Amino acid sequence: MRSYSLIAPAKINLYLEIIGDRPDGYHELAMIMQTISLADQIDIHAASTDYIRVYCDHPQVPTDKTNLVYRAAALMAEQFPDAYSQFGGVDITVKKRIPVAAGLAGGSTNAAAVLVGINLLWNLGLTQPELEELGATLGSDVPFCIGGGTAIATGRGEKLAPLPGLENINLVLGKYRSLEVSTPWAYKTYRQEFGSSYIRDSDGFASRAHAVHSGEIVKAISHQDTVAIASKLHNDLEKVVLPAYPQVVELRELFAQQPGVLASMMSGSGPSVFAIVESPEQAEVVKQQIRTAIPNPDLELFVTKTIAHGINLAA
Numbered sequence: 001m002r003s004y005s006l007i008a009p010a011k012i013n014l015y016l017e018i019i020g021d022r023p024d025g026y027h028e029l030a031m032i033m034q035t036i037s038l039a040d041q042i043d044i045h046a047a048s049t050d051y052i053r054v055y056c057d058h059p060q061v062p063t064d065k066t067n068l069v070y071r072a073a074a075l076m077a078e079q080f081p082d083a084y085s086q087f088g089g090v091d092i093t094v095k096k097r098i099p100v101a102a103g104l105a106g107g108s109t110n111a112a113a114v115l116v117g118i119n120l121l122w123n124l125g126l127t128q129p130e131l132e133e134l135g136a137t138l139g140s141d142v143p144f145c146i147g148g149g150t151a152i153a154t155g156r157g158e159k160l161a162p163l164p165g166l167e168n169i170n171l172v173l174g175k176y177r178s179l180e181v182s183t184p185w186a187y188k189t190y191r192q193e194f195g196s197s198y199i200r201d202s203d204g205f206a207s208r209a210h211a212v213h214s215g216e217i218v219k220a221i222s223h224q225d226t227v228a229i230a231s232k233l234h235n236d237l238e239k240v241v242l243p244a245y246p247q248v249v250e251l252r253e254l255f256a257q258q259p260g261v262l263a264s265m266m267s268g269s270g271p272s273v274f275a276i277v278e279s280p281e282q283a284e285v286v287k288q289q290i291r292t293a294i295p296n297p298d299l300e301l302f303v304t305k306t307i308a309h310g311i312n313l314a315a
């Protein structure tokens with residue numbers, strides 16, 4: 001086949017604990033990652049040229065060499081030069097639905113889809129662990145986005161251990177189009193504000209004196225207990241992002257006040273906020289109530305749910 005269409009779903013973080021800072025400039029994390037049904041579509045075509053070209057319909061997404069999709073294709077070309085010269089270039093179209101710079105891993109899941117798609121297009125036969133290893137060189141969230149589902153991510157986010165998949169947990173997601181949070185800014189600010197509570201060992205690694213504990217939410221996930229999961233949500237990056245973005249605080253509180261909402265929290269480095277809702281019907285009602293309370297068209301709202309897989313071929 002000379003073209004593939006892939007569905008690239010977003011993620012939320014049900015738990016994000018910053019354990020400490022690392023000598024390589026990253027932070028040591030304990031996260032619980034969860035794939036959701038909100039997704040982009042990535043179409044990959046074998047080109048008649050030997051170029052990598054990226055097309056995208058979203059004004060905030062670059063189509064040059066800085067696009068993670070371009071970087072993923074260039075990585076495959078560099079790693080597999082024989083296949084690149086045999087099969088030629090690729091044209092990649094990104095149909096964006098996932099809000100950009102939102103803490104939903106939009107760029108990372110697009111890159112993951114390109115790795116999976118080119119593996120098929122060039123008949124490379126790479127295994128999922130091999131694709132994950134390549135993905136880690138593009139970004140910390142890329143390995144998770146390949147297989148998706150529910151997983152504990154440690155290290156800088158690239159070391160994965162699967163958890164029992166959570167399907168059909170109902171969510172409402174909100175993001176102000178004009179608000180963007182830079183992930184490097186969020187971590188840098190965290191280091192500046194909370195770095196002093198780290199204990200640094202002789203190798204330069206640091207760990208926080210008072211760690212939170214992911215054990216209880218892991219237990220709740222094993223029991224598929226949505227109410228208990230909702231009561232154990234945690235995100236250390238809220239400590240730096242919420243004070244800088246009062247609109248996000250307001251949205252998070254408004255979500256929490258709606259009937260049927262079990263809990264609300266910011267995802268990743270934000271500024272998207274998600275609410276866990278008891279039923280799909282209530283999720284639609286919550287979306288309407290938020291829209292009535294905040295008629296500002298800058299606020300995008302989505303009804304979505306948890307799913308148990310990552311990158312898939314489009315039907």
Ligand SMILES: C[C@@](CO)(OP(=O)(O)O)[C@H](O)COP(=O)(O)OP(=O)(O)OC[C@H]1O[C@@H](n2ccc(N)nc2=O)[C@H](O)[C@@H]1O
Nearest residue numbers: 025026027103104105139140141156183184187268269270
């Ligand atoms: C916060 C999270 C939570 O899932 O996601 P987003 O909110 O970006 O979706 C991730 O940790 C983001 O992962 P990702 O967006 O892939 O980050 P990368 O490209 O690897 O790193 C971007 C920058 O963030 C900082 N960074 C990232 C990961 C990490 N464990 N420690 C860090 O300090 C570093 O400054 C790095 O240069």
Ligand SMILES: Nc1ncnc2c1ncn2[C@@H]1O[C@H](COP(=O)(O)OP(=O)(O)O)[C@@H](O)[C@H]1O
Nearest residue numbers: 060067068100101102103104105106107108110
């Ligand atoms: N394929 C892509 N999709 C979205 N953003 C991209 C992509 N490639 C590069 N970017 C850039 O990456 C930045 C982070 O976007 P995104 O990956 O959506 O957010 P986050 O890291 O918060 O999950 C944006 O500023 C955007 O311009």
